[in-house]
Amino acid sequence: MAEASGDYKPVSNAREMQELLEVLSEPGGASLMLDKPGSQPLPVLLMDVRADESLVLDISAIREVAGELKRGLGFRLLGQARAKLVRTPVLTVTQAYEVEGRLLCEMPYPEQLEVLQRRDNFRAELSASMDAKVLLHHEKAPTPLQGALKNLSLEGALVVLPLGKGSLLASAPSTIELKLVFPNHSQLVLSGALRHDASDLERQMFFAGFEFVARNAEQERQLWFFVREIERETARRARAVQDGRHPEKEPSPLFQAVERRQAPTATSQDVEYATPMTQRLARLAAYLDNQLFAIKQGRRIDSVQLSRHADRLLALLDEDREAMLFALVCLQRDSVLVQHGLAVAVRLADIAGQQAMPHEIRKALLASAMVHDLGKSLLPDALREATSLDADQYRELHAHVGRVMEALAGCTWLSRAVMQAVVTGANERLDGSGYPRGLQGDKLHELSRLMAVVDVIDAMGRDRPDREAWSIDGIYKYLLRHPHQFDQRWVKRYIRHFGIAPIGSLVRYAGGELAWVLNIDEQGQPARVQLTDSPVAATRYMGAVIEKRELTLLGKPVETLAVPSASTPS
Structure with missing residues (x-):
């Protein structure tokens, strides 16, 4: 049905279908949407594209829905390719089987694909290596939240955040400040409203879609320049990959990195875990x-x-x-x-x-x-x-x-x-x-x-x-x-089960030693502990682990301390 602007249009050309499906077969390129009300995209891997024969899916990550698929529930495959939204017609599984612990299923090769592309709201896609950032700020957040720019249009932007940061946006006001920052340090500050979100639980990513509000003429001019340069840079890199050599043309000015010495910011997402x-x-x-x-x-x-x-x-x-x-x-x-x-x-x-x-x-x-x-x-x-x-x-x-x-x-x-x-x-x-x-x-x-x-x-x-x-x-x-x-x-x-000094307790000994309890004996007393210098939250930089005779020399704990907190607001 081709016909109204914004509707999906059929693609039946064999070569174009094959190219679109090959893009969907990249890791993270495809999702599965069950053909029933209230369904959400589910992560799958398009394992094999057998032209004019069949498609093979790895559904190991969504075994919970395997029964419905085997019983004939229809579904679509969804994804993005070449700045287009791509989906299959409703498909059904013809057979499912296990191979080396992976749950695979086959379905007939689709007669056509359906694509959606609106040039008036064209979204320029960025690869991870293009390294454009977005700083999100609102009055309830103590520091800006940093994400990666996934795509950009005149109307809005898609921002990728670590999965655990999504709830910080839910407490934000209706509009927040978005600062786009490119490798050459070009910047643009806009106001945006969160319009949609999605999560990739396997890759631990949270996708936040923002619509720009109250844009002025200068901001629109800059946005159009950024969108055009992103599209040009993406095409330049794609040609280089296709030809198998380094790009011949110079990169877009936006992506020519400028060295700048600066102190690390509080927006860093690097995390070190205690264990x-x-x-x-x-x-x-x-x-x-x-x-x-x-x-x-x-x-x-x-x-x-x-x-x-x-x-x-x-x-x-x-x-x-x-x-x-x-x-x-x-x-x-x-x-x-x-x-x-x-x-x-x-x-x-x-x-x-x-x-x-x-x-x-x-x-x-x-x-x-x-x-x-x-x-x-x-x-x-x-x-x-x-x-x-x-x-x-x-x-x-x-x-x-x-x-x-x-x-x-x-x-x-x-x-x-x-x-x-x-x-x-x-x-x-x-x-x-x-x-x-x-x-x-x-x-x-x-x-x-x-x-x-x-x-x-x-x-x-x-x-x-x-x-x-x-x-x-x-x-x-x-x-x-x-x-x-x-x-x-x-x-x-x-008390009997977890002990007088449960695992995870911070205890003090008569000599002043502090230690985290790692294991307890039948009497609920520490049987193995890890020493620490001060009563602060546990980190990877703690002291020796001691047990048995060495622990006996410390005696029994004289005090159990409240565990220090360094948590973020709810």
């Missing part, structure tokens, strides 16, 4: 940050991605329990809500694993706990930062629970009973003083009683506007002195 497990956990934190952004945008939590990341987190916990528990206190760069969600999820699944609980129930516990507090991101700043709450504010606080339940409505694989017990039970108390329903006594589900204990122990160990973090000693004493609020069976089981 290898912390680095692996950070990928889960980035995913959870992305869900935080989705909730702030009024969207539901993606069912497939929640299932996949719950599986990953549970696998990491079961692979190396001690490393995971220590990594929880090393994860310092993410928002408090993300840190809290991961910590509660891991400890809840860990203690539940001692109760001979079925895998699917344990996974549902962990998944529900990961997101149980994300609704607090929707509360007004004044409420989240208040040091005391009046009756109206306390009622307003309750709303965050219902918002998470709404966001989880599409996760049909998640047990409704488990979800209800974890998400709504975290803040209930035995005496009915909790929220949102004020349940008490035997009306509280057993999982709610456990969740309340795990949740409050982690929450009390973190700084809050009205108080500093408590030490684990003080937290245990508080819970034991409040049997009317907390189920004492679970309080005592928690």
Whole structure:
């Protein structure tokens, strides 16, 4: 249907179809969109293009939808090639099979492709090596957020950010400042409004699409120059690759780098992790940050991605329990809500694993706990930062629970009973003083009683506007002195399971030595520790790891300190 401006147009020329499909077969070049309402693009790899015969897809990253595809659910492949949006007609899988651990599926070669290109809103695409940056700034952000410019048009820009930074945009006002910076230091400052977003969870990237607002004539002139130069530079490099030699023409002035000595800025995205497990956990934190952004945008939590990341987190916990528990206190760069969600999820699944609980129930516990507090991101700043709450504010606080339940409505694989017990039970108390329903006594589900204990122990160990973090000693004493609020069976089981000085605790010895607890013995005392010079958040630059005889020489810890916090706002 060709015909209205902006509509997809058919492409049936065999050579052009082959060229477009070859571009889609590059890593990250294709996505799969299920042919049903509410679908989102899913990451796939177009493994093989057999002209006039078939296409072969690697769907290992989206095994959750394999059953629907095998049963005949249609889908489209989507991508971009040569400044065009490309999609296939609706396809169906003819066969699926495993090859060396990869899940592959085949489908007939399409009779045509469909492309969309609007010159009045042409977007010039940049490769990563073109190194154009965008600095995003708004009054609620302490420092500009740096991203890479992915494409540019007269109307807007697509910016690539690290996945874990998306939620910082959700708290921004309706328009923010975008500063485009090119390698020759040409710059342009514009106002933009966030219009769409997407995430690539495999590559840990967040794509933010901005529409420029209130442009003046000079800004439009500069934009047109930038778009034209980007297109020229892209074509120059493409010809060089095609000919197999260095480019003959001079690069665009925009991309002739100028040396400039300058101090490193606070926008650097370089990250050093305290332990290898912390680095692996950070990928889960980035995913959870992305869900935080989705909730702030009024969207539901993606069912497939929640299932996949719950599986990953549970696998990491079961692979190396001690490393995971220590990594929880090393994860310092993410928002408090993300840190809290991961910590509660891991400890809840860990203690539940001692109760001979079925895998699917344990996974549902962990998944529900990961997101149980994300609704607090929707509360007004004044409420989240208040040091005391009046009756109206306390009622307003309750709303965050219902918002998470709404966001989880599409996760049909998640047990409704488990979800209800974890998400709504975290803040209930035995005496009915909790929220949102004020349940008490035997009306509280057993999982709610456990969740309340795990949740409050982690929450009390973190700084809050009205108080500093408590030490684990003080937290245990508080819970034991409040049997009317907390189920004492679970309080005592928690203490026995995680120990008097749990993994991740910061302890002080009689001689003044400070150490992080890496493992505990049967009495819940440190069995292996890592020395540190000062009571600051754990980093990769810490002291020796000691155990057995060397640890015996230190004696027993005389004090357990509150874990220092260096987290970002929620």
